[in-house]
Amino acid sequence: MSGKPKLHYFNGRGRMESIRWLLAAAGVEFDECFLETRDDLLKLQKSGALLFQQVPMVEIDGMKMVQTRAIGNYIAAKYNLYGKDLKERALIDMYVEAIIDLDELLMMYALQPADKKEQYLANIVDKATNRYFPVYEKVLKDQGQDFLVGNQLSRADVQLLEALLMAEEYKSDILAKFPLLQSFKARISNVPTIKKFLQPGSQRKPPLQEKDLPKVMKIFNLGH
């Protein structure tokens, strides 16, 4: 029996992707069990494996963990990606919570009706470049260190890199005005575990394709 964590989700990014990033950055191998149909989800719910009837669910250290933030907190703390004291954790939490807000915006793009997509994209770009990115650019500038918090790699760095790369998928030059984020991106991408995760054949998932949207909507019973 494998001691590896086991991830239960559909075969795509969604809310599980940041967990994949964290485990990968920590050098932790994991298995994945993909939900292909609504029946797969119903079966999992019926089995009592989902505390609140929802995925993501991660089997780890004898627990069936649910709730993305809870899972992320546990992995970050276990693998020393959560700072060295309460105040560093506070900073990491603030940075990560805002990144999660940005991730939500990015994630919801696919669900927008066709005639609203352009306006929605403009809002994403506005929030990214005026609300979120300037904060991290400033942190890097003020501290002059390689990482966001405590001069060591933390969950905040991993999640920020994930968000920067996703944002670039929407607008390739979105980092044009942020030189320090650009060098941060290059630097963190070269951390050996992360470099490996960014290579083809890793468990990193591609962006959701239009053609796959109906399947995802069906599994989660979205769209009325």
Next chain:
Amino acid sequence: MSEKPRLIYFNGRGRMESVRWLLAAARVEFEEIFLDTREQYVKLIKDGSLMFQQVPLVEIDGMKMVQTRAILSYIAGKYNLYGKDLKERAFIDMYVEGITDLMHMILMFPFSPPEAKEKNLALITERATHRYFPVFEKALKQHGQDFLVGNQVSWADIQLMEVILAVEEKTPAVLLAFPQLQAFKTRMSNMPAIKKFLQPGSPRKPPPDDHYVSTVLKVLAEE
């Protein structure tokens, strides 16, 4: 100069109410500054006080903390309301996150359009009684202890207490099928710090009314 934490938010529950509950349960006195005008809010942004241009803002231990979960995690960690080890923290986090999902529905309810309110209220009651409360009823029944995690009061107990009362305000008989939660509610109500918080004159805020909704919309200049 006061060492007390300082809460900056609207004069109402919203996202700050959980912070008030947690600080009160930890017996930490705090001050509050209420946002009534857009000018105050714009000034906070211009001063650079709001890291992501949003409230809640809590000034605590030399930090200007934003992001509700970050604030709550810090308070819980500092005041020993976060369990004794990583696994207890994992359970506290799972419970808190589930409760937060339910609280979010209640939080957003006053801002939903009139024609959606009946449906949203039904959904709150449905989720409470079928998805969330059964989990906590079962946890309490299984270990037979007074608190959700680790046989001592934690952030999870305080949030559960908060959400029970909030749902009861909308659906008074919601705990009928949950005897463990009824006993839990009584027990928690009698803890001195919480008992004090539940009395008139405490920093606890009343349920949101039209004035609260219009103030929020005005200050945030949202249509």
